Amino acid sequence: MAASIPATRPADSLPITRFNSVVVRFRRLATTGLIAALGAHLAFVVLFWLLDVWLLVAFNVFSVMLYALCLTGMRFPVLRPVTLVLAWLEIIAHAGIATLALGAASGFHYLLLALVPLVYIDPRGHSLTRLVGLLVLTGLFAGLELISILHDPWFPLAEKTLTWLRVGNGILCFAALGTLINVYARTSRQSERDLRNMAATDLLTGLRNRRSLTDEARLLAAERQSEARQLAVILVDLDHFKQLNDRYGHAFGDQVLADTARLMNRTMRPSDSVARWGGEEFLILLTDADLDRAICVAERVRESIAAQTFRSDEGQTLSITATLGVTEWRGNEEFEASVSRADDALYLGKKNGRDRVEVAKP
Incomplete structure (x- = not known):
């Protein structure tokens, strides 16, 4: 099934895509952390060679090779969980061996603190897993302090x-904590924005939903009290859409809705708004537009919809028409009243033969 306009993203993929974006950000963070850890251990090799602590020179050489292996493993999805576990174990082992070798006064057990945000930042983690991870890190930190005493x-x-x-280890730990918390905060803010967008968006078409446009209309109603702005409402209904759904299937009907929504969205000015009003109905809210302009916009939308072509599974080329009801949003009346008047005009347009623009009677 193909359409003359590229397909939009399927509705049920949007939440999954947003979740995957969080996972991708986490993976990028992990990769950046592995690169930073590899560089830090190269520096430790030089440091401990200068201090003549050959046990830690050897361990950090091993760590450099391990992190290089982990970076390679991050390229393969099946190896990523194992890679992250190995990196965790290396940090724990490094903190333990360096603390036993040099004492708690060296501050190497501070490195365990940098793992605490990682217990919570993974979006796939569970509460029990996070609690166990936090308790293990707390026990290791306290244990290294006691052993050193x-x-x-x-x-x-x-x-x-x-x-x-x-x-130096304190600075390293604070830098790691700051970076992790900053990334976590940015991810949380982005997730909040995504949720707000999802609540205001029709997932099939990507347009605003009915509730979102109604909220905007109420804000515009408050603004027009002081600015005397002209507003117009256009209600759009696709003709014979139920028959199209029954004949060619709901998947094809969904594609028609999505492509038509994109077409109307491109037709509007940035200051105008298009929403899916319900089923095969769309509502256009025009700002700074009198009735004559609204009629022109409605005719342009009607002609654009009629010019679309779609191809069914059987190879048949199809088109669809629309009937539109137009009205001004008058004075201080409620938004719902203007929508109801546009709906009356739309019903009259259906009655008069469809594929037409009908203007609400004064």
């Missing part, structure tokens, strides 16, 4: 050196 470090360093290490 009870046992001397394997490689004692000068106090000044330990201070610089602690300050």
Whole structure:
């Protein structure tokens, strides 16, 4: 089934797409974190070589190779969960071994704090998993502190050196926490915007829904009190749409609705609004437009709809017409009253033969 206008995204894919966008952002964050970790461990190789702590030199060489492997694994969806688990385990092992080797005064156990946001930032995580992850990290952090008190470090360093290490690890931890929290905040704000858009959008056509346009009309009604703006309403109904649905199927009918919606949306000015009003009905709200302009717009929309062509599964070329009811939104009347008048005009247009623009009687 093909149409003369490219298909819109299916309605049921929109929530999935928005969820996937969150997952994609999380994956990009994880990849960026792996690159940063690889660079940090390269620096640690040089640092511990200068400090003559060969155990940590060897461990960080191993970590560099592990992160390089993890970056390769991130390219394959099936390997990503394993890759992230390996990165987690490396951070925990690095914090533990470095703390045992140099003592808690070196601050390497601070690295565990950077994992706390990751417990919550994954959109696929569960409450119990997050609680267990937080308890495990808390236990490891406290345990490393206690072990350092009870046992001397394997490689004692000068106090000044330990201070610089602690300050550096603290800065590293704060940078990681700040980055993660910033990404999480941005993702949350984007998710809120997506939810607001979903609540105001008809998922099939991508147009505003009835509730959204009604809310906008009420705002315009308040504005026109002081600005004396002219407003007009056009109600659009596709002719014989039920027969088209019954003959060619609902999937084809949905495609006709989606393509027609896109066509009307392109016809309007940025200041005008188009909404799916219900079923095969659409409502156009024109701002700064008198009745003559509204009639011109309605005729242009009617002609554009009639010019569309669609191809059915049987290879038959089809077109569809529309009947439109036009009225001015008068003075201080309720928006619903003008819509009702446009609906009366639309009914009269249907009665008079369809495929026409009918103007509401004064």
